[in-house]
C-alpha cells in the first residue's frame with residue numbers, strides 16, 4: 026500500500042478508510058472454541074480472554090501470538106507553545122528525544138520490563154507547525170505526506186504496535202481536535218497537561234477557543250486534522266490506518282494519542298475496531314473523549330505522561346493474554362476432568 030502524491034492526496038486517505046478490512050470472525054470463533062477447552066473454568070480469565078479474542082480477530086488465521094511488539098513514538102513541535110500553554114519549554118521535546126535514545130525515559134524502562142521494541146520518529150523538530158490560533162497546521166499535501174510517514178513506521182515489521190508521542194504543547198492541540206470533532210466548550214476539553222497553573226489553564230482555553238473558531242464549523246475530520254495538526258497526530262492517524270490494512274493490532278495510549286485516532290473514528294465508526302485503549306489518563310478530558318467515542322480503556326493507574334507508557338503497560342497484558350491462550354493445556358491433553366454434569 027502506498028500513498029501517491031496525486032493532486033488530491035486526501036482522496037487517497039479516504040479510499041484507504043473506505044477499503045478497510047474487517048475483523049476475522051472465523052478466527053474469533055476458533056479462539057473461543059480453544060478457550061473452552063483450556064484447563065480453567067469457563068470465563069475465569071475475564072478480560073484476558075476478551076483480549077485473546079480481539080488479537081485473534083486482527084492477527085489472521087493463526088492462534089493469537091505476539092512475537093514482535095513495538096512501541097512507536099512520534100515527536101513534533103508546536104507553534105502554539107508561543108501562547109504559554111505548557112508548563113515546560115518547547116526545547117524539552119528534543120531533549121526528551123535524546124533521553125529516549127539514551128534509554129533514560131519512563132517508556133524505555135517499561136519497554137525493558139515487557140520486552141518491547143521501541144522506535145522514535147522525529148518529525149522536523151526544528152520546524153514547528155504554525156501557531157494554530159492564527160494559522161492552519163498543514164496544507165493538504167503536507168498533512169497527507171505526514172500520514173504517509175506514519176504508515177511507513179510499520180515497514181520494519183511488527184505484530185502488535187503501541188502508539189506514543191512527545192511534543193511540548195500537544196495537549197492543547199489534542200483538546201482543540203477533540204473540541205472540533207465532538208463540540209462542547211474549550212473548557213470541556215482542556216486540562217493541566219504537564220501541570221500548568223490556573224492562569225496557564227486559561228491560556229490553554231483561549232488558545233483552543235481561537236483555534237476552533239478559525240475552523241468556522243468545519244466538520245470534515247481530515248480537514249480538522251489538517252487545520253489543527255500537529256505532525257505527531259497526523260503520523261499516528263496514518264500508522265493506525267496502515268496497521269488496519271496490514272491487520273496489525275494497535276494499542277492506543279492516553280489523551281493525546283486518543284485525540285489523534287479520533288480523527289479516523291469520525292471518518293468511519295468502525296475504523297478503530299483493531300485498536301485497544303490502554304488506560305484512562307489523569308488528563309480529565311480523556312474520560313470524556315473515550316465516552317464520546319464509545320470506547321472503554323483497560324485500566325486507570327492515574328498516569329498522565331504520554332510517550333506510549335500506558336500502551337506499553339497494556340502490551341504486557343496483551344502478551345500475557347496471547348501466551349495464556351496459546352500455551353495452556355487443554356483438559357484432554359492434561360488429563361484434567363471437565364465440569365461435572367450435575
Ligand SMILES: Cc1cc2ncn([C@H]3O[C@H](COP(=O)(O)O)[C@@H](O)[C@H]3O)c2cc1C
Nearest residue numbers: 111113190191192193194195196218219331
Ligand atoms: C520531561 C517531560 C517528559 C514527557 N514525556 C511525555 N510528556 C508529555 O507532555 C507533553 C504534553 O504536555 P503539554 O501540552 O503540557 O506540554 C507531551 O510531550 C507529552 O508526551 C512529557 C513532558 C515533559 C515535560
Ligand SMILES: O=C(O)c1cccnc1
Nearest residue numbers: 279280281306329330331
Ligand atoms: O494522557 C496523555 O496522553 C498525556 C497527558 C498529559 C501530558 N501528556 C500526555
